[in-house]
Amino acid sequence: MSAPLSITMPSDREILITRDFKAPRDLVFACWTQPPLVRRWLTGPDGWEFTTCEIDLKVGGRYRFVWKNLDGVSMGMGGTYTEIAPADRLVSTELFDEDWTGGETVSTVDFVEEGGKTRTLNRVVYSSKEARDGALKTGMAEGMEAGYRRLDQMFAERVAG
Amino acid sequence: MIPSERLDATFLALADPTRRAILARLAKGQASVAELAAPFEMSQPAVSKHLKILERAGLVSQGRQATSRPRRIEAAPLAEASEWLERYREFWDASFTRLDGLLAELQSPASETKN
Numbered sequence: 603m604s605a606p607l608s609i610t611m612p613s614d615r616e617i618l619i620t621r622d623f624k625a626p627r628d629l630v631f632a633c634w635t636q637p638p639l640v641r642r643w644l645t646g647p648d649g650w651e652f653t654t655c656e657i658d659l660k661v662g663g664r665y666r667f668v669w670k671n672l673d674g675v676s677m678g679m680g681g682t683y684t685e686i687a688p689a690d691r692l693v694s695t696e697l698f699d700e701d702w703t704g705g706e707t708v709s710t711v712d713f714v715e716e717g718g719k720t721r722t723l724n725r726v727v728y729s730s731k732e733a734r735d736g737a738l739k740t741g742m743a744e745g746m747e748a749g750y751r752r753l754d755q756m757f758a759e760r761v762a763g
Numbered sequence: 764m765i766p767s768e769r770l771d772a773t774f775l776a777l778a779d780p781t782r783r784a785i786l787a788r789l790a791k792g793q794a795s796v797a798e799l800a801a802p803f804e805m806s807q808p809a810v811s812k813h814l815k816i817l818e819r820a821g822l823v824s825q826g827r828q829a830t831s832r833p834r835r836i837e838a839a840p841l842a843e844a845s846e847w848l849e850r851y852r853e854f855w856d857a858s859f860t861r862l863d864g865l866l867a868e869l870q871s872p873a874s875e876t877k878n
Contacts, residue, residue, distance in 0.1 A: 621859060625866040633862055633869075643861035700771065704778055732780065 614731040619724040627715040628689040635659050704733025776820035782813050789836035
């Protein structure tokens with residue numbers, strides 16, 4: 603049984619998103635960093651197209667993701683890799699084109715394998731408490747928590763089925 | 764304003780704690796600038812500056828009563844902002860589920876890369 607998705611706030615500038623995957627960590631890491639694999643899952647909801655997926659996987663290298671929906675609305679984000687420890691840790695800066703996070707955030711994803719399963723711990727650090735709270739108070743936290751609960755339910759149904 | 768510019772204006776307006784407090788106060792009912800300034804250690808002109816940003820984002824509107832011109836909260840831009848965030852949530856929701864599928868496929872006996 604996999605642990606449910608969780609979202610916590612370890613400090614006043616951080617959000618920690620934890621999720622388990624039924625795969626060894628080298629595979630999960632590859633899915634996070636290899637464009638042909640990233641293109642398969644980071645495609646967004648139905649009706650959205652993953653139009654740009656560029657990854658220059660080296661320290662100081664940049665990545666750029668852009669999605670478009672049928673109405674032509676596009677959402678883009680990008681940043682720079684600042685630490686790469688294959689299958690173990692990935693650190694990058696993140697900035698959405700619609701800067702709703704109050705400046706750049708820093709994402710640290712740790713990949714921890716145990717018993718053939720991999721737990722990803724994504725720690726997102728905001729530029730300030732105000733920046734994080736600004737993003738949260740507009741409803742992001744509630745929305746994300748509802749999303750994780752829905753996802754948990756889907757996994758439960760899949761296991762039961 | 765095009766939708767993305769309107770969202771920028773909405774999020775800029777919401778990014779400040781004083782402006783969020785003003786919105787929270789107006790959610791309880793309309794109020795004059797003097798009434799809005801009262802809980803903050805702030806001059807009325809300073810509060811007016813915040814109100815201008817909120818008005819530009821369409822989050823607050825002015826009443827017509829000649830002297831006090833009470834401010835009202837406007838719900839539509841907030842609904843639009845939360846709709847945008849809903850789309851963002853849906854985005855990750857669907858993505859994680861797809862990653863489960865991809866990982867299962869990569870580990871299936873049919874896959875030549877991994878077992």
